Amino acid sequence: MEYINKYVEENKDRFLEDLFGLIRIPSISSEKSHKEDMYKAAEYWKQTLLSAGADKAEVYETKGNPVAYGEKIIDPTLPTVLVYAHMDVMPVDPVNLWKSPPFEPEIREGKIWARGADDDKGQSMMHAKAFELMVKTNTLPCNVKFMIEGEEEIGSPNLPAWCEANKEMLKADVILVSDTSMIAPDKPSITTGLRGLAYWQVEVTGPNRDLHSGLFGGAVANPINVLSKMIAQMTDENGRITIPGFYDDVLEVSAEERELLGRAPFNVDDYKKAIDVEELAGEKGFTPMEHTGIRPSFDVCGIWGGYTGEGAKTVLPSKAFAKISTRLVPDQDHEKIAVLFKEHFESIGPKSVKVEVTSLHGGPAYVCPIDIPAYQAAEKAYTDVYGKRPVPVRSGGSIPIISSFEKILGIKSVLMGFGLESDAIHSPNENYPLEQFYNGIKTIPLFYKYFAEMNK
Secondary structure: OHHHHHHHHHHHHHHHHHHHHHHOOOOEOOOHHHHHHHHHHHHHHHHHHHHHOOOEEEEEOOOOOOEEEEEEOOOOOOOEEEEEEEOOEOOOOOHHHOOOOOOOOEEEOOEEEOOOOOOOHHHHHHHHHHHHHHHHOOOOOOEEEEEEEOOHHHOOOOHHHHHHHOOOOOOOOEEEEOOOEOOEOOEOEEEEEEOEEEEEEEEEEOOOOOEEHHHHEOOEOOHHHHHHHHHHOOEOOOOOEOOOOOOOOOOOOOHHHHHHHOOOOOOHHHHHHHHOOOOOOOOOOOOHHHHHHOOOEEEEEEEEEOOOOOOOOOEEOOEEEEEEEEEEOOOOOHHHHHHHHHHHHHHOOOOOOEEEEEEEEEEOOEEOOOOOHHHHHHHHHHHHHHOOOOEEEEOOOOOOHHHHHHHHHOOOEEEOOOEOHHHOOOOOOOEEEHHHHHHHHHHHHHHHHHHHHHOO
16 A cells, blocks of 8 residues: 555645546536537547556547547456546536536535536546556556546447447456445445436427416416326325336345345434435335335426516416436336336326327446455455445446446446545535545555456
8 A cells, every 4th residue: 555655645636637627628418519528528538548558548439429448458368457437427507506616626625626526527537547556656467448438427328339349449357437436435335236227308288389377277288287297196105106017127135135235334314414304205115225226216307397587477388398217226127117107108198288208318227246356356445445344335326338338248347436425416516525536546556456366
């Protein structure tokens, strides 16, 4: 650890400046106006990898946003680690809730505040700097490849085809990912499971134009009222999702595994206090950690229609819209669920309106075994830096491409996350503790060390 700590201490200010340069690029993949920024981010990554010591780095085209790829092959007979990360970020709305400009990173309270500070620019930059550290100190024990994509936040629609076309170039023994979180700074954990995802946009149309709510209200169906009632039917009084066939393929977790997962430290009162709610919800018969780790969920991510401006406007709207998602668990097929929801939701609409469901994106769940060398190497690395053996946890989040990697490339992924629940990813005032950023840079080289030793 001594040479690692020394290198990080001597270069930590430069590490931050390099991260800030990446953060300042507003690489929002869901907004077409930022297409040029995706290429700026890809070029930034190319130069970052070359400066860190990559033998080569290139920006590759896809049918959507670009992919930055780099590699350093020190010996073809040695193991190869493929690092996956993403350069795109979520939109910043509502921008008025940010305490500082989202693409102008600031250090306050020992944290980096900016969009992408954690997800995933901060966590991905840790890998570039850990790689640099190993190259510059001549301690790199195996081959390294980097694949940084630009569409993770919109479901990675074009990366599977790119991986299929570049299978030979992407050959590796394990995929290393830092796009998840830990329980707490003093309670390290490794994510062993991710939920899958299915995501739709719903459009409900009533009259052929907005109407006067006094002259027509009560006689004509209001699309917003109808949509609200339809959404309310999607879960029952026990918190179960009512889509016919939805639970048919759910992998039920054994009592033994539930007991193991329950050992992870969790305080319900602290959890409620952190998000300022008096009571939690969820499927009956399961704990809050099980709700987000091993059970599927249904959420309305956005809903709009009619008049939302300042003051009052008495209007009966022509249309209402919603963005809806389900988080899925192992064995649920996201494409099958996408069809089940569309058929069911369109079928329960009354004849007074027209209902149209459009599938936007999705992906399957993923589980990482804890008995493979890569997991065990990660476990040892965390233990060295944090002084505690990490707890295996299943995350409620989704990284749809991870399962695709296993299917296309035949490689397992190990999820070495350093984010925290308090980092507010996807929300205003996203942040990332400096301590976590530097600890990640210190932990990653140890993963390489132990992984290489275990694969001799």
